[in-house]
Amino acid sequence: xxxxxxxxVLTELQPIFEEVxxxxxLTVTRSSSSWNTPSWDSLAHIDLIEMSERHFGVKFAxxxxxxxxxxxxLVDLIVIKKADHNP
Amino acid sequence: xxxxxxxxxxxxxxxxxxxxxxxxxxxxxxxxxxxxLGGTTTDEFVNLLDLLLLANGFRPVFHQSExxxxxxxxxxxxxxxxxxxxxxxxxxxxxxxxxxxxxxxxESDLASHVQAECKRYREIWASLxxxxxxxxxxxxxxxxxxxxxxxLDAVASGGLSRFLGELNVAFAEEAARRPRLxxxxxxxxSARMGLKQWFDWERYFSYKILYTAEANLELAxxxxxxxxxxxxxxxxVLVLDLDNTLWGGIIGDDGVDKIQxxxxxxxxxxxxxxxxxxxxxxxxxILLAVCSKNDxxxxxxxxxxxxxxxxxxxxxxxxxxxxxxxxxxxxIAKEMNLGVDSFVFVDDxxxxxxxxxxxxxxxxxxxxxxxxxxxxxxxxxxxxxEAVSLSKEDVERAASxxxxxxxxxxxxxxxxxxxxxxxxxxxxxxxxxxxxYLDRIVQLTNKTNQFNLTARRYTLAEMExxxxxxxxxxxxxxxxxxxxxxxxxxxxxxxxxxxALHIDLWLMSCRVLKRDMELAMLDAIxxxxxxxxxxxxxxxYVPTKKNGIVADFYPKLGFVPAASEDxxxxxxxxVWALNLAHYSKRSKHIxxxxxxxx
Numbered sequence: 276x277x278x279x280x281x282x283x284v285l286t287e288l289q290p291i292f293e294e295v296x297x298x299x300x301l302t303v304t305r306s307s308s309s310w311n312t313p314s315w316d317s318l319a320h321i322d323l324i325e326m327s328e329r330h331f332g333v334k335f336a337x338x339x340x341x342x343x344x345x346x347x348x349l350v351d352l353i354v355i356k357k358a359d360h361n362p
Numbered sequence: 363x364x365x366x367x368x369x370x371x372x373x374x375x376x377x378x379x380x381x382x383x384x385x386x387x388x389x390x391x392x393x394x395x396x397x398x399l400g401g402t403t404t405d406e407f408v409n410l411l412d413l414l415l416l417a418n419g420f421r422p423v424f425h426q427s428e429x430x431x432x433x434x435x436x437x438x439x440x441x442x443x444x445x446x447x448x449x450x451x452x453x454x455x456x457x458x459x460x461x462x463x464x465x466x467x468x469e470s471d472l473a474s475h476v477q478a479e480c481k482r483y484r485e486i487w488a489s490l491x492x493x494x495x496x497x498x499x500x501x502x503x504x505x506x507x508x509x510x511x512x513x514l515d516a517v518a519s520g521g522l523s524r525f526l527g528e529l530n531v532a533f534a535e536e537a538a539r540r541p542r543l544x545x546x547x548x549x550x551x552s553a554r555m556g557l558k559q560w561f562d563w564e565r566y567f568s569y570k571i572l573y574t575a576e577a578n579l580e581l582a583x584x585x586x587x588x589x590x591x592x593x594x595x596x597x598x599v600l601v602l603d604l605d606n607t608l609w610g611g612i613i614g615d616d617g618v619d620k621i622q623x624x625x626x627x628x629x630x631x632x633x634x635x636x637x638x639x640x641x642x643x644x645x646x647x648i649l650l651a652v653c654s655k656n657d658x659x660x661x662x663x664x665x666x667x668x669x670x671x672x673x674x675x676x677x678x679x680x681x682x683x684x685x686x687x688x689x690x691x692x693x694i695a696k697e698m699n700l701g702v703d704s705f706v707f708v709d710d711x712x713x714x715x716x717x718x719x720x721x722x723x724x725x726x727x728x729x730x731x732x733x734x735x736x737x738x739x740x741x742x743x744x745x746x747x748e749a750v751s752l753s754k755e756d757v758e759r760a761a762s763x764x765x766x767x768x769x770x771x772x773x774x775x776x777x778x779x780x781x782x783x784x785x786x787x788x789x790x791x792x793x794x795x796x797x798x799y800l801d802r803i804v805q806l807t808n809k810t811n812q813f814n815l816t817a818r819r820y821t822l823a824e825m826e827x828x829x830x831x832x833x834x835x836x837x838x839x840x841x842x843x844x845x846x847x848x849x850x851x852x853x854x855x856x857x858x859x860x861x862a863l864h865i866d867l868w869l870m871s872c873r874v875l876k877r878d879m880e881l882a883m884l885d886a887i888x889x890x891x892x893x894x895x896x897x898x899x900x901x902x903y904v905p906t907k908k909n910g911i912v913a914d915f916y917p918k919l920g921f922v923p924a925a926s927e928d929x930x931x932x933x934x935x936x937v938w939a940l941n942l943a944h945y946s947k948r949s950k951h952i953x954x955x956x957x958x959x960x
Contacts (some may be wrong), residue, residue, distance in 0.1 A: 297379050318405050321569050322375065330371045340568045 279357045281305075284331070284350045291330060292346075295322045305347030323349075331357060366417050367744050368729065371579045382413055392593070397448040397496075399423060399432035401459035402572040418590055429570065432459070436486040438599035441495045450592070451490050452546070452585065453483075453500045456572050457526060460503060465510070465520040472519040472528065478534045487536070487543050487587035491519075495838035497592055499544045499585065500537070502530040504552035509562050523757060525526075544588060544750055551584055552577070597726060597746040598698060601691060603709035604654040604661055604682070606732065608640070608672065609633050613664050614656055619798040624669030624848020626802030632735040637671035638864065639738040644676055648747050649698065651679040653690045653707070658682045668798070688721035689716050690712045706746045708737065782876060783951035784842040790879065792956045795829040795836040802850045803838060806871060811908040814869040815901065815915060820855075833858050835890055839883050841874050841952070848874055852883055856891075862898045863891045881948035884919060886956050888945045900924060901938040914941075919948075 285305065292303045296314045309315040315323075327349060328334055335343075335347040343349055364373055364381065365541070374381075395414065398404050408424050415422045427435040433452055435442055443451070443593045460480070463475035483500065490498050506522045509515035515523040522575060530549050537545035544638050552560045565571040573581065590596055605612045610622025610629050622630040623637070644650050650672075654661050660684035665674045667711060674680070679697050681690040695702045703724035710732040719727040725939070730740045776782040804822045811817065820828075828834040839852035851874045855867035870879060891899060901916040917923075921938035 291376075294379060317569070321406065321565070321571065325575055326375050328370075328658050329375070335564065338566055340564060343744060 276326060281350050284353045284357075285346070287330065288327065288346065288350065291323065295319055295326060299311050299346055303346050305350060306346065307346040308344055327353065333357065365729075366414055367583065367726075371575045374579065375575065378409065378413055385413070385416040386421070388416075388419075388729040391416070392417070392419055394420045394422045394450065394589070396422055396424050396448065397427070397443055397446055397451045399427040399435055399451060399453045399750065401430055401432050401455035402566075403429060403570045404454055406571060406575065407454070407573075407578045407581055409586055410579055410941070414582055415589065418595065419588065420589070420593075430459075432481065433486060434598060437489045440489060443490075443494060448494060448496050450497045450499065451494065452588065453486060455501060456548075457503045457506050457522075458572060460526065460529065462522055462525055463520055465518075467520040467521040472525070475525065475527045476532050479529055483533070484536065487540060491540070491542055496542075497544065498540075498590060499546050500533065500543055501546040501548040504532045504548055504559060504560060507557060507818055508532075516802065527729040544577050544592075546585060546588060548581070555580055571618060583745060587748040588750065591748040591750045596704075596748050597666055597706050597941065598647075599649045599651055599678075599694075599698065599706070600640060601653050601694060601707045602640065603650045603714065604652060604656060604664060606710045607708060607734070608637060609664055609667070609670075610734070613825070614660050617665055618660075618663045621667060622666060623664075623667055623671075624802075625847055626799065627732070628668075630669070631849075634669065634671055634778065636734050636737050639741075641671055641676060643747065645651050646749075646752065649678040649700075650676055651694050651698070652677055652681060653687050653694065653709075654682045655683040655684055655687070669847075686717070686721075688718050690724065691718060691722050701929065706741065710734075724939055734858075740803055750933045780951060786845075786877075786951075788841060788843045788877060788893040790842075790882050790952045790954045791840040792837060792954060795825065795838055797829070798849055799838055800829070802827055806850065807853060807867065807869065809870060810869045811906070812872055812911055813875065813924075814867075814906075814909050815865070815912055816867055816904045817889060817906045817909060820867070820905075828855055835863060835887070835894075837883065837886055837890075839870075839886075840881055841877065852879055854883055854887060856887065856899075858894060858896065860902055861896065863896050864900045865886070865892075865902065868901070878951050880915075880919075881950075882952050885947050885954070886948050888942050889956070891943055892945070897942045899940045899942065900936060901940070903938070904935045905933070 276347050285303070289303060292307075293301050296312065296319055298314065301312075303312070308309060310321060324335065324340065324343070331353050335352065335356075339352055343352065364377060366374070393752045396411075398408055402424055412422055412424065425443075425448065432455060436451075436453070446917050448470050461479050463472065467475060486499055487500065490496065503526045505526060506515075509523055511518055511521050515521035516527070517524060533545060559574060560577045561572060562574040562577075565574075571578075587596075595929070598673070602608055603615075610633050611620055613621050623633045624630045625634065631825040640650060658680075662674060662680070664670065665672055679694045681694055683690070689709065691702065691705065695705065701724065702722050704727045705722075706728070707715070707718050707720070707722075708728070708730055710730065712729075715727050715729065718725060726744060726746055728740050728744045730737045776785065796954060798824060804820060807825070808819050828836050835854070835856035835858060837854040838850050840850045841848045841852075848871070853867060853869050854865060857864045857866055868883070870883075887899065891897075899921075900919055903913060903916060905913065916936075916938035919940070921940045922935045924939035926935070
């Protein structure tokens with residue numbers, strides 16, 4: 276299986292963010308974060324991580340969870356995790 | 363619409379908000395104010411419970427305590443709860459919230475540690491009871507994630523497993539005597555799910571959510587069932603199909619002799635187990651009804667099968683006809699004067715399930731599949747019949763009586779083995795081959811290797827002809843005891859000559875070794891032989907790799923060596939003879955229902 280690209284991951288994250296933040300039509304970018312995105316609070320953050328893990332079939336380590344700030348961090352981490360799964 | 367009782371957590375997480383919006387628009391929802399006093403982060407759990415309650419006719423409003431402040435909010439800051447005016451307070455704590463005794467805790471100090479911890483919770487409950495007019499639900503505790511002492515953790519007075527076990531007993535006693543306190547059995551819930559699927563350490567250290575999303579869904583489903591029970595929304599009736607649901611096969615085609623029920627094959631055992639599950643539900647107050655496409659008389663004959671656990675009198679309503687099932691179910695509801703929203707319908711046929719689910723709004727139709735061994739587990743997963751208390755009427759009949767009898771008998775000690783055998787209250791049924799048992803007879807004959815004197819194999823046709831041929835003495839034996847029914851476990855096939863009986867086959871299932879069942883079989887053989895004017899029995903032992911345990915079977919029964927008259931016997935085979943002239947009964951510990959010589 277080919278490795279997933281950051282662009283593809285971002286596209287697939289889009290509906291998850293719309294659902295969790297309950298904002299249909301919301302556009303997320305690599306620089307989206309809880310600072311600049313409405314209703315991205317700490318509880319929504321937990322849901323975003325949980326659903327991203329389930330959607331991509333990956334599990335983040337504790338230290339990785341700690342470093343996730345922007346959507347770009349999440350995208351890159353998922354790309355790395357998926358690459359590890361499909362060498 | 364998602365089936366929230368059975369769907370995966372992933373499905374719920376992905377659709378929760380849309381579902382919530384949709385469900386909130388329903389009219390006639392009942393307002394319910396719930397305070398959750400948590401020892402860990404409870405938001406995910408509360409969101410799931412919110413959705414489940416909405417789907418069950420409630421409009422919940424939640425208050426969550428500040429993180430970890432379950433004790434303080436209940437005991438010291440009661441005004442928050444007073445202002446919130448909860449209908450229900452759920453104290454949601456975990457093994458992480460327990461004050462544990464030191465590892466070197468002495469056995470004599472353990473009880474006081476349990477009481478000290480229990481006292482902390484008693485303060486919580488007493489304060490809630492005094493200040494609020496609400497129902498209180500308190501969880502008990504899952505076992506710890508790690509056992510510092512390994513297996514000894516469950517034994518040592520300083521072991522956490524031992525401590526939590528005793529604390530759970532103390533909580534159960536408190537719940538039993540406090541009318542407003544209900545216990546949420548997290549211990550059982552977590553065990554059924556498995557602790558490896560229960561704790562989520564990444565989420566615990568990141569957000570102080572102790573549980574996996576799967577575990578939180580189980581918690582929410584279980585609490586939802588309790589809340590429904592508190593408000594009288596538990597279901598009351600189990601409506602059952604017959605063919606391939608309560609027994610294997612089609613009774614109209616196969617006949618009552620051929621349906622699969624009993625202990626004789628794996629499949630029939632599974633149907634028996636499911637009937638026992640249904641009967642256990644009935645014994646605690648759930649009403650049973652039949653809804654089957656069948657001729658009524660033929661359908662009812664299924665419950666006259668000798669191995670049927672369920673009897674006609676166990677059913678409150680019986681509909682077997684050729685009308686569509688949804689119409690029959692509406693008729694059952696009318697006859698029983700109950701709403702279909704208190705019904706659960708179980709049928710192996712997916713088309714019938716789909717029809718009933720679509721045509722009878724409010725009825726629960728779990729997707730039980732078509733494998734009877736899974737029916738009970740799937741029904742249990744639906745949590746339809748949750749009860750908050752058990753009235754005397756609920757537990758009618760002798761169920762508890764029988765249980766107590768069993769216990770008191772086994773508290774006694776036995777001075778010898780015969781006394782032990784007597785205490786088992788064994789009942790045997792011995793008779794000539796019956797058509798209804800032929801499949802089992804052939805199966806047992808061809809798979810029994812150890813307690814099998816000749817290890818001869820027979821086909822179904824051969825056994826059938828032995829049944830009809832008066833030259834053969836064919837006997838089967840069934841055995842049951844106070845702990846249950848072992849089914850058909852012994853077979854003897856003897857060939858009659860004018861002066862002698864040759865035992866070509868004698869075998870017994872190893873599940874009833876050392877029960878003296880062989881003596882009961884010998885009594886039955888002797889009685890029948892004497893009746894035919896035969897005074898000499900010949901037994902044969904043909905050694906195989908596996909039947910060493912019966913090498914001296916015949917001499918132990920008092921047979922003496924005899925000369926072989928059969929040249930086909932070779933390879934160490936031995937021949938034994940018993941003179942019946944002065945035969946007296948050998949079996950002393952089994953109540954034998956010999957259909958001819960009882």
